[in-house]
Amino acid sequence: MERKEFLKKLGVGTMIFPLFSRCLQPDNPNHDPTTEFNEGGTNTSCVRTVSETAGPFPTKNPGTLVRENIVGDRTGIALDMEMTILNINTNCAPLEGAIVDIWHCDKDGYYSEYGGTQMQQVDFSNNSFLRGRQTSDENGKVAFTSIFPSWYQGRATHIHVHVFNKSGNSLLVTQIAFPEGSNSAVVHVNAATQYGYTKGMNGYTYNSNDNVFSDGVATEMCSISGSVSGGFSLVHNIVVSA
Template identity: 60%
Template sequence: MKTIDRKGFLKSLGLAGVTALAAPVLMHCSKDDEDSAAAVIDNSISTACSVTNSETEGPFPTKTPSSLVQTNIVSDRTGVPFTIGITVQNTNANCANLQGAIVDIWHCDKDGNYSEYGGTGMQSANYTSVHFLRGRQTTDANGKVNFTSVFPGWYNGRATHIHVHVYNSSGQSLLVTQIAFPEGNDSAVVQVGASTGYKGMSGYTYNSNDNVFSDGTSNEMSSISGSVSGGFALTHTIKVSA
Protein backbone atom coordinates (compact mmCIF):
# COMPACT_ATOMS: atom_id res chain seq x y z
CA MET A 1 0.00 0.00 0.00
CA LYS A 2 1.37 3.42 -1.01
CA THR A 3 1.46 6.41 1.32
CA ILE A 4 1.45 10.11 0.59
CA ASP A 5 3.06 12.91 2.52
CA ARG A 6 1.27 15.92 3.99
CA LYS A 7 1.97 18.12 0.97
CA GLY A 8 0.59 15.49 -1.42
CA PHE A 9 -2.46 14.96 0.80
CA LEU A 10 -3.34 18.63 0.86
CA LYS A 11 -2.67 19.00 -2.85
CA SER A 12 -5.03 16.11 -3.61
CA LEU A 13 -7.81 17.88 -1.72
CA GLY A 14 -7.36 21.17 -3.55
CA LEU A 15 -7.93 24.62 -2.00
CA ALA A 16 -11.70 24.21 -1.98
CA GLY A 17 -11.44 20.88 -0.23
CA VAL A 18 -9.07 22.22 2.39
CA THR A 19 -11.36 25.20 3.05
CA ALA A 20 -14.40 22.95 3.31
CA LEU A 21 -12.67 20.73 5.80
CA ALA A 22 -11.15 23.55 7.81
CA ALA A 23 -14.40 25.36 8.64
CA PRO A 24 -16.20 22.53 10.49
CA VAL A 25 -12.95 21.46 12.13
CA LEU A 26 -12.46 24.94 13.61
CA MET A 27 -16.08 25.11 14.72
CA HIS A 28 -16.60 21.64 16.17
CA CYS A 29 -13.26 19.88 16.90
CA SER A 30 -12.45 19.05 20.48
CA LYS A 31 -8.86 19.14 21.77
CA ASP A 32 -8.69 15.33 21.47
CA ASP A 33 -9.86 15.50 17.84
CA GLU A 34 -7.17 18.06 17.05
CA ASP A 35 -4.49 15.87 18.60
CA SER A 36 -5.70 12.84 16.62
CA ALA A 37 -5.67 14.76 13.34
CA ALA A 38 -2.16 16.04 14.06
CA ALA A 39 -1.00 12.50 14.79
CA VAL A 40 -2.34 11.27 11.44
CA ILE A 41 -0.50 14.03 9.56
CA ASP A 42 2.71 13.46 11.52
CA ASN A 43 2.51 9.74 10.76
CA SER A 44 2.08 10.37 7.02
CA ILE A 45 5.18 12.58 7.09
CA SER A 46 7.26 10.02 8.98
CA THR A 47 6.30 7.11 6.69
CA ALA A 48 7.56 9.08 3.69
CA CYS A 49 11.05 8.34 5.03
CA SER A 50 10.97 4.62 4.32
CA VAL A 51 13.38 2.21 2.67
CA THR A 52 13.19 1.98 -1.12
CA ASN A 53 11.73 -1.25 -2.44
CA SER A 54 14.11 -4.18 -2.63
CA GLU A 55 14.29 -5.98 -5.98
CA THR A 56 16.13 -8.89 -7.54
CA GLU A 57 19.66 -8.41 -8.84
CA GLY A 58 18.39 -10.13 -11.95
CA PRO A 59 20.28 -12.71 -13.97
CA PHE A 60 23.16 -10.37 -14.88
CA PRO A 61 24.74 -8.87 -11.70
CA THR A 62 28.27 -7.47 -11.87
CA LYS A 63 30.68 -10.30 -11.10
CA THR A 64 33.55 -8.29 -9.56
CA PRO A 65 32.19 -4.79 -8.86
CA SER A 66 35.18 -3.73 -6.77
CA SER A 67 37.30 -3.82 -9.95
CA LEU A 68 35.00 -1.36 -11.74
CA VAL A 69 35.47 1.82 -9.66
CA GLN A 70 34.70 4.35 -12.40
CA THR A 71 32.41 7.24 -13.20
CA ASN A 72 32.39 6.80 -16.98
CA ILE A 73 30.86 3.39 -17.68
CA VAL A 74 30.31 3.77 -21.45
CA SER A 75 33.29 1.72 -22.66
CA ASP A 76 32.71 0.96 -26.37
CA ARG A 77 28.91 1.26 -26.31
CA THR A 78 27.06 3.71 -28.54
CA GLY A 79 23.74 5.42 -27.93
CA VAL A 80 22.09 8.60 -26.69
CA PRO A 81 24.32 10.34 -24.07
CA PHE A 82 23.05 9.78 -20.56
CA THR A 83 24.10 10.89 -17.08
CA ILE A 84 22.93 9.21 -13.89
CA GLY A 85 22.80 11.04 -10.55
CA ILE A 86 21.86 9.03 -7.47
CA THR A 87 21.43 10.33 -3.91
CA VAL A 88 21.51 7.85 -1.03
CA GLN A 89 19.70 8.68 2.21
CA ASN A 90 19.64 6.94 5.59
CA THR A 91 16.19 6.19 7.04
CA ASN A 92 17.79 5.68 10.46
CA ALA A 93 18.84 9.35 10.47
CA ASN A 94 15.57 10.94 9.32
CA CYS A 95 16.61 10.40 5.72
CA ALA A 96 19.76 12.49 5.98
CA ASN A 97 22.11 12.16 3.02
CA LEU A 98 24.47 9.22 3.55
CA GLN A 99 28.17 9.82 2.95
CA GLY A 100 30.52 6.92 2.25
CA ALA A 101 27.96 4.48 0.83
CA ILE A 102 29.23 2.29 -1.99
CA VAL A 103 26.94 2.28 -5.04
CA ASP A 104 27.15 -0.25 -7.86
CA ILE A 105 25.06 0.18 -10.98
CA TRP A 106 24.62 -1.82 -14.16
CA HIS A 107 22.26 -1.74 -17.13
CA CYS A 108 21.86 -3.09 -20.65
CA ASP A 109 23.05 -1.43 -23.86
CA LYS A 110 20.79 -0.02 -26.60
CA ASP A 111 20.19 -3.54 -27.93
CA GLY A 112 19.15 -4.92 -24.56
CA ASN A 113 22.37 -6.85 -23.90
CA TYR A 114 24.51 -6.99 -20.74
CA SER A 115 28.26 -7.25 -20.51
CA GLU A 116 29.91 -10.16 -18.65
CA TYR A 117 27.26 -12.58 -19.93
CA GLY A 118 25.97 -14.15 -23.13
CA GLY A 119 26.25 -17.06 -25.50
CA THR A 120 23.17 -18.67 -23.94
CA GLY A 121 19.46 -18.88 -24.56
CA MET A 122 18.92 -16.02 -22.15
CA GLN A 123 21.25 -13.71 -24.12
CA SER A 124 22.59 -14.90 -27.44
CA ALA A 125 25.13 -12.07 -27.90
CA ASN A 126 28.31 -13.15 -26.13
CA TYR A 127 29.86 -10.37 -24.03
CA THR A 128 31.44 -12.56 -21.35
CA SER A 129 34.87 -10.95 -21.68
CA VAL A 130 33.90 -7.25 -21.54
CA HIS A 131 32.55 -4.98 -18.80
CA PHE A 132 30.55 -2.13 -20.35
CA LEU A 133 27.80 -0.18 -18.57
CA ARG A 134 28.87 -1.23 -15.09
CA GLY A 135 30.44 0.93 -12.42
CA ARG A 136 31.02 1.68 -8.75
CA GLN A 137 31.25 4.98 -6.90
CA THR A 138 31.21 6.12 -3.25
CA THR A 139 28.75 8.78 -2.13
CA ASP A 140 30.14 12.23 -1.31
CA ALA A 141 29.22 14.51 1.61
CA ASN A 142 25.86 15.15 -0.07
CA GLY A 143 25.14 11.43 -0.42
CA LYS A 144 25.59 11.61 -4.19
CA VAL A 145 27.24 9.58 -6.93
CA ASN A 146 27.29 10.35 -10.66
CA PHE A 147 27.87 8.20 -13.71
CA THR A 148 28.29 8.91 -17.42
CA SER A 149 26.63 6.32 -19.64
CA VAL A 150 24.38 5.83 -22.67
CA PHE A 151 20.61 5.58 -22.44
CA PRO A 152 19.64 1.93 -21.89
CA GLY A 153 17.54 -0.01 -24.32
CA TRP A 154 15.13 -2.75 -23.32
CA TYR A 155 14.58 -6.46 -23.74
CA ASN A 156 11.58 -8.80 -23.75
CA GLY A 157 9.60 -8.86 -20.53
CA ARG A 158 11.23 -5.82 -18.93
CA ALA A 159 10.67 -2.08 -19.02
CA THR A 160 13.71 0.19 -19.23
CA HIS A 161 15.55 0.06 -15.89
CA ILE A 162 18.84 0.34 -14.03
CA HIS A 163 20.07 -2.08 -11.37
CA VAL A 164 21.57 -0.70 -8.16
CA HIS A 165 23.32 -2.37 -5.22
CA VAL A 166 24.12 -0.17 -2.22
CA TYR A 167 26.63 -1.12 0.50
CA ASN A 168 27.80 0.67 3.62
CA SER A 169 31.37 1.96 3.84
CA SER A 170 32.64 -1.38 5.16
CA GLY A 171 31.09 -3.32 2.29
CA GLN A 172 28.00 -4.70 4.02
CA SER A 173 25.02 -4.96 1.68
CA LEU A 174 22.26 -2.46 2.48
CA LEU A 175 19.88 -2.73 -0.48
CA VAL A 176 19.49 -4.19 -3.94
CA THR A 177 16.94 -2.25 -5.98
CA GLN A 178 16.10 -1.06 -9.48
CA ILE A 179 15.40 2.35 -10.99
CA ALA A 180 12.27 2.77 -13.11
CA PHE A 181 11.86 5.22 -16.00
CA PRO A 182 8.86 7.51 -16.64
CA GLU A 183 6.62 6.51 -19.53
CA GLY A 184 4.28 8.43 -21.83
CA ASN A 185 4.17 9.89 -25.32
CA ASP A 186 6.84 12.52 -24.63
CA SER A 187 8.95 10.44 -22.25
CA ALA A 188 12.66 9.93 -22.76
CA VAL A 189 12.01 6.21 -23.24
CA VAL A 190 9.78 6.88 -26.25
CA GLN A 191 12.03 9.58 -27.70
CA VAL A 192 15.11 7.40 -27.41
CA GLY A 193 13.30 4.34 -28.74
CA ALA A 194 12.57 6.22 -31.96
CA SER A 195 16.15 7.49 -32.37
CA THR A 196 18.85 5.99 -34.58
CA GLY A 197 20.22 2.68 -33.38
CA TYR A 198 17.45 1.88 -30.91
CA LYS A 199 14.68 -0.60 -31.64
CA GLY A 200 11.55 1.48 -31.05
CA MET A 201 8.64 0.58 -28.82
CA SER A 202 7.11 -2.36 -30.69
CA GLY A 203 6.86 -5.20 -28.17
CA TYR A 204 7.91 -2.99 -25.26
CA THR A 205 6.88 -4.10 -21.77
CA TYR A 206 5.52 -1.16 -19.79
CA ASN A 207 6.05 -0.73 -16.04
CA SER A 208 2.50 -1.87 -15.24
CA ASN A 209 3.15 -5.23 -16.94
CA ASP A 210 6.78 -5.62 -15.89
CA ASN A 211 7.31 -8.57 -13.53
CA VAL A 212 9.45 -6.40 -11.23
CA PHE A 213 7.59 -3.08 -11.37
CA SER A 214 4.00 -4.30 -11.74
CA ASP A 215 3.43 -3.90 -7.98
CA GLY A 216 4.19 -0.18 -8.22
CA THR A 217 7.09 2.16 -8.83
CA SER A 218 6.37 5.08 -6.49
CA ASN A 219 9.70 4.94 -4.66
CA GLU A 220 11.68 3.55 -7.59
CA MET A 221 10.65 6.10 -10.22
CA SER A 222 13.36 8.44 -11.50
CA SER A 223 13.17 11.94 -12.93
CA ILE A 224 14.62 12.44 -16.41
CA SER A 225 15.29 15.65 -18.31
CA GLY A 226 16.98 16.54 -21.59
CA SER A 227 16.66 15.63 -25.26
CA VAL A 228 17.89 13.11 -27.79
CA SER A 229 20.18 15.70 -29.39
CA GLY A 230 21.64 16.99 -26.14
CA GLY A 231 21.45 13.84 -24.07
CA PHE A 232 19.34 12.96 -21.04
CA ALA A 233 20.01 13.26 -17.31
CA LEU A 234 18.46 10.98 -14.70
CA THR A 235 18.18 11.84 -11.01
CA HIS A 236 16.94 9.51 -8.31
CA THR A 237 16.98 9.14 -4.52
CA ILE A 238 17.42 5.76 -2.86
CA LYS A 239 16.66 5.33 0.84
CA VAL A 240 18.42 2.66 2.87
CA SER A 241 18.53 1.56 6.49
CA ALA A 242 22.11 2.20 7.56
Protein backbone atom coordinates in the same frame (compact mmCIF):
# COMPACT_ATOMS: atom_id res chain seq x y z
CA MET B 1 26.64 19.61 -15.03
CA GLU B 2 26.86 21.53 -18.32
CA ARG B 3 26.11 19.33 -21.32
CA LYS B 4 29.37 20.20 -23.14
CA GLU B 5 31.38 19.37 -20.04
CA PHE B 6 29.48 16.12 -19.63
CA LEU B 7 30.09 15.05 -23.21
CA LYS B 8 33.80 15.73 -22.84
CA LYS B 9 33.77 13.50 -19.76
CA LEU B 10 31.98 10.81 -21.72
CA GLY B 11 35.30 9.83 -23.24
CA VAL B 12 33.74 8.75 -26.53
CA GLY B 13 33.24 12.13 -28.15
CA THR B 14 34.78 11.01 -31.42
CA MET B 15 31.94 8.54 -31.78
CA ILE B 16 29.04 10.56 -30.40
CA PHE B 17 29.65 14.10 -31.68
CA PRO B 18 29.54 13.05 -35.37
CA LEU B 19 26.21 11.42 -34.69
CA PHE B 20 24.90 14.58 -33.01
CA SER B 21 26.11 16.87 -35.79
CA ARG B 22 24.88 14.96 -38.81
CA CYS B 23 21.62 13.59 -37.43
CA LEU B 24 19.72 16.70 -36.44
CA GLN B 25 16.64 15.63 -38.38
CA PRO B 26 14.76 12.60 -37.05
CA ASP B 27 13.90 9.61 -39.20
CA ASN B 28 10.36 9.90 -37.88
CA PRO B 29 9.08 13.51 -38.12
CA ASN B 30 6.79 12.84 -35.13
CA HIS B 31 9.88 12.41 -32.93
CA ASP B 32 11.74 15.73 -32.78
CA PRO B 33 15.19 15.03 -31.26
CA THR B 34 15.36 18.57 -29.87
CA THR B 35 12.20 18.16 -27.76
CA GLU B 36 13.04 18.89 -24.13
CA PHE B 37 11.81 16.50 -21.44
CA ASN B 38 11.45 17.08 -17.72
CA GLU B 39 9.46 14.17 -16.38
CA GLY B 40 9.10 11.71 -13.56
CA GLY B 41 9.83 12.40 -9.92
CA THR B 42 12.26 10.74 -7.56
CA ASN B 43 11.40 9.61 -4.04
CA THR B 44 11.27 12.75 -1.87
CA SER B 45 9.49 11.15 1.09
CA CYS B 46 11.40 9.33 3.80
CA VAL B 47 10.23 5.89 2.66
CA ARG B 48 12.68 3.02 2.22
CA THR B 49 13.30 2.20 -1.42
CA VAL B 50 11.83 -1.13 -2.47
CA SER B 51 14.17 -4.10 -2.76
CA GLU B 52 14.32 -5.95 -6.09
CA THR B 53 16.19 -8.81 -7.72
CA ALA B 54 19.79 -8.35 -8.84
CA GLY B 55 19.48 -10.95 -11.59
CA PRO B 56 19.83 -12.27 -14.12
CA PHE B 57 23.02 -10.33 -14.99
CA PRO B 58 24.61 -8.92 -11.80
CA THR B 59 28.15 -7.58 -11.92
CA LYS B 60 30.60 -10.38 -11.21
CA ASN B 61 33.52 -8.41 -9.70
CA PRO B 62 32.26 -4.89 -8.96
CA GLY B 63 35.32 -3.99 -6.90
CA THR B 64 37.38 -3.97 -10.10
CA LEU B 65 35.07 -1.44 -11.79
CA VAL B 66 35.53 1.68 -9.64
CA ARG B 67 34.81 4.35 -12.25
CA GLU B 68 32.41 7.17 -13.03
CA ASN B 69 32.44 6.77 -16.81
CA ILE B 70 30.86 3.37 -17.52
CA VAL B 71 30.27 3.76 -21.27
CA GLY B 72 33.09 1.49 -22.40
CA ASP B 73 32.82 0.76 -26.11
CA ARG B 74 29.07 1.36 -26.30
CA THR B 75 27.45 4.13 -28.33
CA GLY B 76 24.09 5.79 -27.81
CA ILE B 77 22.35 8.84 -26.43
CA ALA B 78 24.25 10.42 -23.54
CA LEU B 79 22.90 9.92 -20.01
CA ASP B 80 24.47 11.40 -16.91
CA MET B 81 23.20 10.10 -13.58
CA GLU B 82 23.23 11.54 -10.07
CA MET B 83 21.99 9.36 -7.23
CA THR B 84 21.63 10.43 -3.61
CA ILE B 85 21.78 7.79 -0.87
CA LEU B 86 19.68 8.66 2.18
CA ASN B 87 19.56 6.91 5.57
CA ILE B 88 16.04 6.32 6.87
CA ASN B 89 17.46 5.74 10.38
CA THR B 90 18.70 9.34 10.56
CA ASN B 91 15.54 11.00 9.19
CA CYS B 92 16.86 10.51 5.66
CA ALA B 93 20.08 12.45 6.12
CA PRO B 94 22.62 11.87 3.33
CA LEU B 95 24.70 8.73 3.81
CA GLU B 96 28.40 9.36 3.26
CA GLY B 97 30.68 6.46 2.34
CA ALA B 98 28.01 4.22 0.80
CA ILE B 99 29.38 1.97 -1.95
CA VAL B 100 27.07 2.06 -4.98
CA ASP B 101 27.20 -0.40 -7.86
CA ILE B 102 25.10 0.12 -10.99
CA TRP B 103 24.63 -1.82 -14.21
CA HIS B 104 22.24 -1.73 -17.17
CA CYS B 105 21.79 -2.94 -20.74
CA ASP B 106 22.95 -1.14 -23.88
CA LYS B 107 20.90 0.38 -26.71
CA ASP B 108 20.26 -3.12 -28.10
CA GLY B 109 19.16 -4.63 -24.78
CA TYR B 110 22.41 -6.53 -24.13
CA TYR B 111 24.46 -6.82 -20.92
CA SER B 112 28.20 -7.10 -20.60
CA GLU B 113 29.88 -9.98 -18.73
CA TYR B 114 27.31 -12.46 -20.05
CA GLY B 115 26.20 -14.13 -23.27
CA GLY B 116 26.48 -17.17 -25.43
CA THR B 117 23.41 -18.70 -23.78
CA GLN B 118 19.72 -18.96 -24.55
CA MET B 119 19.03 -16.01 -22.24
CA GLN B 120 21.44 -13.77 -24.18
CA GLN B 121 22.84 -15.30 -27.33
CA VAL B 122 25.23 -12.45 -28.17
CA ASP B 123 28.37 -13.07 -26.12
CA PHE B 124 29.79 -10.12 -24.18
CA SER B 125 31.31 -12.24 -21.41
CA ASN B 126 34.74 -10.65 -21.95
CA ASN B 127 33.50 -7.07 -21.74
CA SER B 128 32.38 -4.89 -18.81
CA PHE B 129 30.56 -1.97 -20.40
CA LEU B 130 27.77 -0.13 -18.55
CA ARG B 131 28.86 -1.29 -15.09
CA GLY B 132 30.53 0.76 -12.39
CA ARG B 133 31.08 1.53 -8.73
CA GLN B 134 31.31 4.82 -6.85
CA THR B 135 31.35 5.86 -3.17
CA SER B 136 28.92 8.52 -1.95
CA ASP B 137 30.33 11.88 -0.87
CA GLU B 138 29.40 13.96 2.18
CA ASN B 139 26.10 14.83 0.46
CA GLY B 140 25.30 11.16 -0.14
CA LYS B 141 25.80 11.61 -3.87
CA VAL B 142 27.34 9.45 -6.57
CA ALA B 143 27.54 10.26 -10.29
CA PHE B 144 27.91 8.12 -13.39
CA THR B 145 28.38 8.88 -17.07
CA SER B 146 26.56 6.46 -19.36
CA ILE B 147 24.15 6.07 -22.27
CA PHE B 148 20.36 5.80 -22.21
CA PRO B 149 19.47 2.10 -21.84
CA SER B 150 17.02 0.44 -24.18
CA TRP B 151 14.95 -2.61 -23.17
CA TYR B 152 14.60 -6.34 -23.71
CA GLN B 153 11.73 -8.81 -23.77
CA GLY B 154 9.67 -8.89 -20.59
CA ARG B 155 11.26 -5.82 -18.99
CA ALA B 156 10.66 -2.10 -19.00
CA THR B 157 13.62 0.27 -19.26
CA HIS B 158 15.52 0.08 -15.97
CA ILE B 159 18.85 0.38 -14.15
CA HIS B 160 20.11 -2.00 -11.45
CA VAL B 161 21.59 -0.65 -8.21
CA HIS B 162 23.29 -2.39 -5.27
CA VAL B 163 24.12 -0.27 -2.22
CA PHE B 164 26.59 -1.33 0.49
CA ASN B 165 27.75 0.43 3.65
CA LYS B 166 31.37 1.56 3.97
CA SER B 167 32.27 -1.82 5.47
CA GLY B 168 30.97 -3.62 2.39
CA ASN B 169 27.81 -5.01 3.96
CA SER B 170 24.79 -5.08 1.64
CA LEU B 171 22.11 -2.49 2.42
CA LEU B 172 19.82 -2.71 -0.60
CA VAL B 173 19.47 -4.22 -4.05
CA THR B 174 16.99 -2.26 -6.12
CA GLN B 175 16.19 -1.00 -9.62
CA ILE B 176 15.45 2.40 -11.13
CA ALA B 177 12.29 2.85 -13.19
CA PHE B 178 11.79 5.37 -16.00
CA PRO B 179 8.74 7.59 -16.71
CA GLU B 180 6.56 6.26 -19.51
CA GLY B 181 3.83 7.55 -21.78
CA SER B 182 3.08 8.17 -25.45
CA ASN B 183 5.37 11.23 -25.53
CA SER B 184 7.98 10.16 -22.96
CA ALA B 185 11.75 10.18 -23.27
CA VAL B 186 11.65 6.36 -23.36
CA VAL B 187 9.45 6.48 -26.48
CA HIS B 188 11.55 9.13 -28.22
CA VAL B 189 14.85 7.42 -27.44
CA ASN B 190 13.70 4.06 -28.74
CA ALA B 191 12.47 5.74 -31.94
CA ALA B 192 15.86 7.41 -32.48
CA THR B 193 17.19 5.05 -35.15
CA GLN B 194 19.63 7.74 -36.26
CA TYR B 195 21.39 7.23 -32.91
CA GLY B 196 21.40 3.44 -33.24
CA TYR B 197 18.26 2.62 -31.25
CA THR B 198 16.50 0.08 -33.46
CA LYS B 199 14.14 -1.75 -31.09
CA GLY B 200 11.31 0.79 -31.18
CA MET B 201 8.40 0.18 -28.81
CA ASN B 202 6.84 -2.86 -30.50
CA GLY B 203 6.77 -5.54 -27.81
CA TYR B 204 7.84 -3.17 -25.02
CA THR B 205 6.77 -4.19 -21.52
CA TYR B 206 5.47 -1.19 -19.58
CA ASN B 207 6.07 -0.70 -15.86
CA SER B 208 2.53 -1.77 -15.00
CA ASN B 209 3.06 -5.16 -16.68
CA ASP B 210 6.72 -5.63 -15.77
CA ASN B 211 7.31 -8.61 -13.48
CA VAL B 212 9.54 -6.44 -11.25
CA PHE B 213 7.73 -3.10 -11.33
CA SER B 214 4.09 -4.21 -11.62
CA ASP B 215 3.57 -3.87 -7.85
CA GLY B 216 4.40 -0.17 -8.05
CA VAL B 217 7.34 2.13 -8.69
CA ALA B 218 6.66 4.95 -6.21
CA THR B 219 10.09 4.65 -4.58
CA GLU B 220 11.93 3.58 -7.73
CA MET B 221 10.89 6.24 -10.24
CA CYS B 222 13.61 8.61 -11.40
CA SER B 223 13.47 12.14 -12.77
CA ILE B 224 14.59 12.57 -16.38
CA SER B 225 15.41 15.81 -18.18
CA GLY B 226 17.07 16.69 -21.46
CA SER B 227 16.60 15.75 -25.10
CA VAL B 228 17.57 13.11 -27.63
CA SER B 229 19.95 15.46 -29.45
CA GLY B 230 21.47 17.01 -26.33
CA GLY B 231 21.50 13.99 -24.03
CA PHE B 232 19.68 13.31 -20.79
CA SER B 233 20.20 13.72 -17.06
CA LEU B 234 18.80 11.29 -14.49
CA VAL B 235 18.29 12.20 -10.83
CA HIS B 236 17.25 9.65 -8.22
CA ASN B 237 17.06 9.32 -4.42
CA ILE B 238 17.63 5.92 -2.85
CA VAL B 239 16.54 5.49 0.78
CA VAL B 240 18.29 2.73 2.74
CA SER B 241 18.43 1.53 6.33
CA ALA B 242 22.02 1.95 7.54
